[in-house]
Amino acid sequence: MEEVVTVTKFGLILKYAKAELPVLGLKAVGVKNISLKPGDEVIMSLPVPNYYKEELILLINRGLVKRIPLKNIVRGKRGNRGTPFLKNVKSNPYYFVKGIETNLSKLKNLVEVNILTSTKLLKINGDEFPKDTFENGIQMFDQSETIYDIFTNVLDDKEYSKSITELSKDLSKSLEEKKAQHPNSLIDELGDIVEQQTSIYDILGETDLNQVDDEKLKEDLF
Numbered sequence: 001m002e003e004v005v006t007v008t009k010f011g012l013i014l015k016y017a018k019a020e021l022p023v024l025g026l027k028a029v030g031v032k033n034i035s036l037k038p039g040d041e042v043i044m045s046l047p048v049p050n051y052y053k054e055e056l057i058l059l060i061n062r063g064l065v066k067r068i069p070l071k072n073i074v075r076g077k078r079g080n081r082g083t084p085f086l087k088n089v090k091s092n093p094y095y096f097v098k099g100i101e102t103n104l105s106k107l108k109n110l111v112e113v114n115i116l117t118s119t120k121l122l123k124i125n126g127d128e129f130p131k132d133t134f135e136n137g138i139q140m141f142d143q144s145e146t147i148y149d150i151f152t153n154v155l156d157d158k159e160y161s162k163s164i165t166e167l168s169k170d171l172s173k174s175l176e177e178k179k180a181q182h183p184n185s186l187i188d189e190l191g192d193i194v195e196q197q198t199s200i201y202d203i204l205g206e207t208d209l210n211q212v213d214d215e216k217l218k219e220d221l222f
Contacts, residue, residue, distance in 0.1 A: 002047050002050065003015050004016055004017075004018050004021065004047050005048050006082065007044045007099055008036060008040045008041065008042055009095050010039075010040040010086070012040070013073050013085050014033075014076050015076060018047050033079070037081075044098070044100075049167070050171060051167040052171070053105040054101065055101070055104065056070065059099065059147045060096060060097065060137050062143045063140060063143045063145055064138060065130075065140045066136065067129075067137075070101075097147050098148075100113075100151060100152060104127070104129055107126050109125050109155065110155055110156050110163060111126040111160070112124065112126065112152065112153045113126060114149075114150065115140070116148045116149045117148060122141075125155075
């Protein structure tokens with residue numbers, strides 16, 4: 001099942017099933033993704049495949065880089081606050097700056113991770129990217145450097161496509177096995193999704209139910 005992952009500046013990460021996001025019309029105002037504390041902001045939010053060993057690589061303001069396997073992020077519900085993944089230090093706080101989702105364990109030397117700072121563009125082959133076993137990531141830059149961006153380059157298009165196909169097949173096989181072992185789990189998941197679905201007010205932005213037009217409702221929902 002595809003999921004949505006949202007990361008905030010203050011170190012909160014929320015993961016929930018993509019099925020919790022309703023499909024809306026062009027005139028709809030949208031629905032709530034995550035609850036933010038005062039001063040916090042979203043630095044990345046994207047759908048992610050639930051591949052084996054999929055991970056986030058996140059840049060931190062003090063020259064640090066943190067790797068977080070998606071399996072280590074507990075799945076929550078859309079609109080929740082998320083789980084903290086940074087140590088709270090009041091004097092010189094840590095902040096997430098930028099991030100990407102990738103799968104270095106599988107793609108290895110097929111991708112190159114690029115990190116742009118105020119002084120350099122660092123390029124690291126996927127299978128040489130350092131492991132992370134520390135609470136607030138690994139030190140890769142001087143704290144005085146400003147971190148601007150992180151992105152990946154594909155080094156071998158053909159082999160990359162083959163690896164992504166293999167990951168998709170492995171995921172499909174895993175889901176089929178789970179379905180066979182727990183035939184009622186999908187029903188339970190659908191029940192959770194329905195329970196958490198947004199209200200009419202969230203979808204249409206209406207303040208008075210009497211003002212909701214039937215044709216507008218059909219247009220925005222379908």
